[in-house]
Amino acid sequence: MEFLQKLVKKILSLVAHTALTVAGFFVMLLSLGGFLTGEILGGGIILAIGVAMTAIGTRSLWYPSYKEKQEEKKKLQDIRHTTLEKSNPAAPVSDFVRDSYEKAISDYNSLNGIIRQLQDQELAEQLKKMQGIAQRMINYMREHAEKISMADQFINYYQDRALSLSRQFLEFEQMGLNTPEIAEIKAKTKRTLESFDEAYEAQFSRMLTDKMLEVESELKVAEQIMSDAGIQNTPDALHGRSASHNTAAAGATVTPDMQASASGTDIPDIMLKNNPFSIDRPFDIGGTADEYPCQNRRTGKCRPRGRFQK
CATH class of the missing domain: 1.10.287 (Helix Hairpins)
Structure with missing residues (x-):
């Protein structure tokens, strides 16, 4: 139909x-x-x-x-030649860094021109994949000129070699010769360039090392603040919540004892139903002040104390 x-x-x-x-x-x-x-x-x-x-x-x-x-x-959009001084006037750069940046852009645009002329679609697709990574790297260089020196191997070897090998491959194609020797050289060129995208990614990852360390440091601070507040986003806590939900989904009767066993501690039902974190003391529950010493006399609620609470 x-x-x-x-x-x-x-x-x-x-x-x-x-x-x-x-x-x-x-x-x-x-x-x-x-x-x-x-x-x-x-x-x-x-x-x-x-x-x-x-x-x-x-x-x-x-x-x-x-x-x-x-x-x-x-x-295959070419990258416009934007000087580093215009992108960040407050941070002057050396002639070496400026020349490296200009070479990266020039080689990138030249490789685009070669891709547009290639007849071998397998090689063209591989080069396009490499160009996608290179474009992101060059855009990152423009905003972070201090990182360009860390991309020296990418600029002066990997991208430079990719351009040279691709240009020679194109010349062999344009000659129109199909001798065994030329066919072997073309096949070796394609095999060599097959792993260049991985090399590009490794170079980009090297440039982002400081950024990754900064994010990791922020994550540790966030974990420490939650830990001081009595909150632990641990695999055991997540497993306890998952076990409780799976048992309920199976149609079984979920008792407080079963929930406490799944989470590894005596936590009220409201905590296990809606919160993936484990907290060392309850909040927003009923009861008397004698049962829960942290309860607010005026509101009747209880909140765990964190680092910034008195």
């Missing part, structure tokens, strides 16, 4: 596009009458309408290839 619906839809679409194309063609012919009678403006308007109708009618013929070409252009 679904197949028939798609077939009918495709046939109707084809008929509609054909009718629109034929109508547009006749409209363009009518515009000739306007031009012959001296009605230049009217003939021009009719001609424009006819061209638009014909373009829409034949859209299924030319639009897919046009869209594909536009996507390829986006993937």
